[in-house]
Amino acid sequence: xxxxxxxAKKANxxxxxxxxxxxxxxxxxxxxxxxxxxxxxxxxxxxxKQARSLTSRETKLVSLVLPDISxxxxxNIARGAEDKALQLGYQLILGNTDENKEKENKYVNMxxxxxxxxxxxxxxxxxxxxxxKKLIKRNVPFVFIDRTIDSIQADVISGDNPxxxxxxxxxxxxxxxxxxxxxxxxxxxxxxxxxxxxxxxxLTLAGIGHDPKYMIxxxxxxxxxxxxxxxxxxxxxxxxxxAILATNNFIGVxxxxxxxxxxxxxxxxxxxxxxxxxxxxxxxxxxxTVAKQPAYDMGFLGMQLxxxxxxxxxxxxYRKIVLPAELVIRGSTSPKT
Numbered sequence: 001x002x003x004x005x006x007x008a009k010k011a012n013x014x015x016x017x018x019x020x021x022x023x024x025x026x027x028x029x030x031x032x033x034x035x036x037x038x039x040x041x042x043x044x045x046x047x048x049k050q051a052r053s054l055t056s057r058e059t060k061l062v063s064l065v066l067p068d069i070s071x072x073x074x075x076n077i078a079r080g081a082e083d084k085a086l087q088l089g090y091q092l093i094l095g096n097t098d099e100n101k102e103k104e105n106k107y108v109n110m111x112x113x114x115x116x117x118x119x120x121x122x123x124x125x126x127x128x129x130x131x132x133k134k135l136i137k138r139n140v141p142f143v144f145i146d147r148t149i150d151s152i153q154a155d156v157i158s159g160d161n162p163x164x165x166x167x168x169x170x171x172x173x174x175x176x177x178x179x180x181x182x183x184x185x186x187x188x189x190x191x192x193x194x195x196x197x198x199x200x201x202x203l204t205l206a207g208i209g210h211d212p213k214y215m216i217x218x219x220x221x222x223x224x225x226x227x228x229x230x231x232x233x234x235x236x237x238x239x240x241x242x243a244i245l246a247t248n249n250f251i252g253v254x255x256x257x258x259x260x261x262x263x264x265x266x267x268x269x270x271x272x273x274x275x276x277x278x279x280x281x282x283x284x285x286x287x288x289t290v291a292k293q294p295a296y297d298m299g300f301l302g303m304q305l306x307x308x309x310x311x312x313x314x315x316x317x318y319r320k321i322v323l324p325a326e327l328v329i330r331g332s333t334s335p336k337t
Contacts, residue, residue, distance in 0.1 A: 002045045011039040044134070046112045062090045062306060063111050064120040064145075064299070065104065068221060069096040071250060073276045073295045074122070077145060080299025081120055088307050090117070099124050099221050105131050112138055118310045120302050121154075123147050125188040141309035145302045148190045155309065156320040157302040159293040161191050164325040165198035165245075168273050168291050171327060172243040173206050176336035177271060181214040181232055181241035183225070183251050192217075195247045195275075214241055220248050229258035242336050246274035252288055253278050256332070267334035277328070289333040291325040298323060 004018040011018070013036060020028050021036040028036075064081045066074045078094060085092045093116060095107035101124050108131045111119060118141040121132065132152050135142050144156040172180050182199045185192035200210045213235075216228050233240050246252035252274025259266055266272050273289040301321060308314040 002043045004045075007036065007039050007043060007045055010043070011036050044137075046109055058117050058310070059115050060090050061093060061114065061116045062118050062120070062303070062310070063093040063095060063107075063116045064303075065095040065097060065107055065111075066122050067097050067099045067124055069094070071248075071276075072278060073249060073293065076295035077122075077299035077302075080296040080301075081303045082299075084300045084303035085307070088303075090307065097124055099219065101125065101127050101131070104128060108132075108134055112140065116140070118142060118306045120145050120299070120306055123149055123189075125186065126150070126190075127188070141306060143302050143306045143309065145298055146191060150190070153318055155305045155314070155318050157298050157305060158191070158320075158322055159298070160322045160324050161194035162198040162201075164275065164291045164293070165195045165247075166202045167325070167327045168245055168275075168289075169199060169202040170206075171289070171329065172245065172271060172273060172333065173202075173208070175243070175271065175333060177243035178208050178336075179211075179214065179239070179241045180208075180243045180245060181216065182245050182247070183216045183218060183228060183255060184247045185220045185251075186217055192247065199245065218251070220250065223254055225251065225254040225258040226261060229255060229262065229264075233262060233264060241270060243271040243273070243333070246272065249274055249276040249278040249288075249290070252276075252290070256288070266332050268337070271333040271336075273333050275325075287331050289330045290328050292328055293325045294323050 004015050007018045008015045013032065017028065017032065018036055021033050062085055064078055066078065068074055069078065082092045097104040097107060104124050112134065119135060121142045122145050126149055129149050129151050132142065132149065142154055144154050146158050148156050169180065182196065184196055187193050187196060196215065203210045218224055218228060244255055246255050252272065255272055256266060259270065264270060275291055275293065277290045277292045278288065305319060
């Protein structure tokens, strides 16, 4: 870890001068300030504001970085993570990135400054690798939840994306649907890639094949379902989808709203199924057919893995735990008419 002594040596000044620059002392010449600040930036120094124990070097602080705390799926992950952290004597700092890499970067910097012992991390996308490399450089343990990054090795706890997708698609196929649309998240997310691939594979194995025009990519937080659904139902009548699979509960609910606005009936005109249960959105629950992922367990077990890493009680090799989902069939899916 970079210290003020490293900065002082490279900038050819005293550690006291570095300290004064960091604390914005008016006693420092502007030229010296600029020189020291340049070295601070080059070495990526982040001051540690949290006094650590001299013996354990632990703060007993852990963090959970989520992309959207308003989503019930991530809210339940947070509940599980907090319960396990408290059980093991740690306090939880929550960060909500809003699926924004720049905001995620600010949280990572803040967490390193605070001196957290470890981080449960849901990346905003593959570009999050740059932020995670900062944690690696400073030996801060982290565990992936729900999403991973191929280039970064860490413990992982996630849902079974391929099997869950197969369950949902096969349910729709068993109801007689062959024109099935997929409304998915961006493919720079590992879980979206896995779901897209399983969607295509399941249709192929069923002898149906997949049509690219039925595979739509959107941002999990972008409310553009009116436009997407309008496009799907602008096709000729015999080309319109008879079923829609949404890979996120917000996408699922907003798809229902868009269909209602177009006066397209569910499930009479089109069946709709989705990942995760929008259990705090009363207008459509318990209507949606869903695959319920064990979000609370993901947070609870993820925190267990993280604290084992912090306490150096984990094996040298990285662990991956994949939890199955439960298919819950409700009123939004029915046989093709």
